[in-house]
Amino acid sequence: MDRQIVCFAIPSLDIALARLTDSSLRTRPLVIAPLNNPRTLLREVSREAEQEGVRVGMPLTLARRLCPSLRVRPPDLPRAETADASLRTVIRRYxxxxxxxxxxxxxxxxxxxxxLFGAACDVAATVQQEIVTRYRLEGVAGVGSNKLVAQTAASLIEPSELCDVRQGSERLFMSPLSVHSLPGIHRPCMRTVLKRLDDLNLRSLGDIAESPLDALEIVLGNYAGQLSRWAQGIDPTPVLPPVSHPSMDETIVLEPDEVDDALLWGRLADSLQRLCRTLRHQRRMCNGLSLTLRYSDHREVTTTARVIPDTCWEIDISGSLQHLFQRAFRRRIRLRLMTLSLTGLNDFAEQGTLFDDRPPGEQTTRNRAQRLALALDRLHERFGEQAIRYGRRR
Known part of the structure; x- marks a missing residue:
């Protein structure tokens, strides 16, 4: 059975949402960028701004010089997540x-x-129409026999348009396109590949598809085979459904924004204690840890660590959390938000060992910390969350 893949996307989602909220922005040059830092780079650029020479990744100060009438809006992650969730409710039905x-x-x-729903192009058109009717958001839809062709087709058209690449015409469709039209080709790891292709004057995908594979391998090494397949419109990768990883998280909103290391670590320690207390109450353990910091200029940094063995005790996690905090908090800019996540949750099944390789002093310290955690659990349950909090000695 021939595969039928549809790529549906709302180009420049944050710009579309900003214009949906403020109708005065619909015909104005508009960019999405954090407002607190003049050196910030542009994340999204409207068509009107592109006509003035403004590009994604350009410094905001340069963009303002090129386009004095430029409107700037900050990214709104919660609103984008809500819109994305609404989009998926429609997708699931088809x-x-x-x-x-x-x-x-x-x-x-x-x-x-x-x-059930007709041909793939009919499904794409139905999804487009429903998204416009329900949410007033115009999307593009690419239809093809694989993910590469469908995503490439969607990137070449305007909002509310649909591009259907029929089975067997993949190479003909890809051949005249520029190498730069390939999805993901502008990742940092591909810069050397692009430079070598430019040196060889291989500008179109048709040029690459017609080049002997052994000659490409001499120049591009391990990338040659994959790039040759892409140029011919071949992509066997499956559509992978989102994987649900059991996790538990807590978000700390800092009002006002904060830069004091000790205060921030105290807030994280409080959050870790609450999450571990919930784990113990639910008889569960975790084997992963994630920390996300959002700066006042809207830049986000996420660090992760593996927790071995699975645990629900603060003493086993606090060291890794402190290390993650030190790795993530490298910029001396105030933080606006911190999100701590315990991942890889599973049922409680702590098993003793016949040969404990911990030094006697370390095992004693761990036992005391566990008894202290249980005592604090009882105090918090009886007297409330604010009864006892972490602090620091002067």
Missing amino acids: APTWEPVHPGAVMMDVTGTTR
């Missing part, structure tokens, strides 16, 4: 398998659903 690409973009595998 696609048995779907894969999130990025906020506002979804890959759908509608193979075998022809009798």
